[in-house]
Amino acid sequence: MRETFIVASNSSSIDLGLRKDRGASAYPDTWYRASAKGIVDRPRLESSLQADVCVIGGGFTGLSAALNLAELGLDVVLLEAERIGFGASGRNGGLIGSGQRKDVLETEQMFGMEQSRLLWDFAEAAKDEIRTRIEKHAIDCDLQKGQLVGVHTKRYAGWAAELSAALAARYDYPNTHALDAEATRAMVATDDFVEGFFDADAAVIHPLNYALGLARACTEAGVKIFESSRVTGYTESEPSVVSTAHGAVKARSIVLACNGYLGKLEPRVAGKIMPINNFVIATEPLGERANALIGGRFGIHDTRFVVNYFRIAEDTRLLFGGGENYRPGFPRNIEGFVKPYMLKLFPQLADVAIEYAWGGTLSVTVNRLPHIGRLPPNLYFAQGYSGHGISTASFAGKVIAEAITGSTARFDTLARLPIRRFPGGTLLRYPGMVLGMLYYGLKDRL
């Protein structure tokens, strides 16, 4: 029932937040960048190397695959076109939800009870992977527990109680409860929610710091990481040769982890995902007002098709995500684009200054389930986490590492998920998608 698509902007598009550089790639100007811990400048690939595996992309998928592969004893090179965590992994809302992108009431209908339970268990393993990594590598990424889903319409009345009962009865998961309007209002000062659903074991993190911590762990495990090293192509051979403008890596296997930033690199999988731009603003620090707004450091999102997600950061500012577009390029004025979504929920913040505004690109699949698989002879890929990527990407990287080293059971289960191509493939997917988004965005407003 939860949906993450957001209505298209009619703002003119210019800035992809791509680079402001003097040679090396630079991070976009986000609050995450301003509060980052442990940014390390890594070299550009300028030679020919050999490795067991070449990972393309330095977000959660690529970092998780690289780290797990190195721990399994493989020699790994990771190539990142820009900076570690430069893509969605360093720009997102930081909300780590339980389960898959679709809740269990939906996956039971789609796949039956047994498969639904398997997918739930994978998602629990994904949360474990993140918690374990944070603890094992002492990653300072402000992990906070808890997530509230605010139900924005009476049409969904009863959903929270039904989901909570299903999780307790059929998934051995007693960590959620439904809230009435008053109890929800006591947690978050908005009149927008008619009910709530609280998950005490979901979580929220500073995503860029998590990515930077994973990169440090990769280096400690022996992974060779190169930044500003965009892959321009690779051979379909065993081994493969992966090329950048200034170097090459000969590797037995490739992990393709570019997700919404894939572009034209791999046409065989590009048609199964739709890149979508999503936007976030950060207010000035709210001080005492933060406590009055949200009664804790848990994450919150609503049930709109055009989802709003928000939380209080460690320095008391509100981070608020809302608004999307479906074309290459971001709105010229991201603050002006996102702020109305925030003020609809929190009109009391009209006087508050916005200090950061940024966008990022994720990718979605037709049915919102992840697209994971292998292309012969030796290329593994994972993408299309549909707004639920912090945990799913981390898990995807791990199961790819398992598959490359011969344990294929969990990888095969995920690779069997039915992911259709977008009608029209990469050429025509946009018009149909935008029409769909406009329709559902309109339903939100009605």
Ligand SMILES: Cc1cc2nc3c(=O)[nH]c(=O)nc-3n(C[C@H](O)[C@H](O)[C@H](O)COP(=O)(O)OP(=O)(O)OC[C@H]3O[C@@H](n4cnc5c(N)ncnc54)[C@H](O)[C@@H]3O)c2cc1C
């Ligand atoms: C604004 C926003 C908010 C979000 N909020 C949430 C949230 O709250 N919770 C949640 O679970 N998910 C959220 N998501 C989704 C989540 O961030 C992503 O699903 C996840 O980070 C994907 O990780 P990834 O490693 O697959 O891709 P990315 O992090 O996008 O990494 C891909 C990397 O590949 C690199 N690359 C691309 N092409 C090449 C090439 N040719 N050579 C070398 N490198 C290349 C890119 O530079 C990039 O760094 C959000 C996404 C966005 C954009």
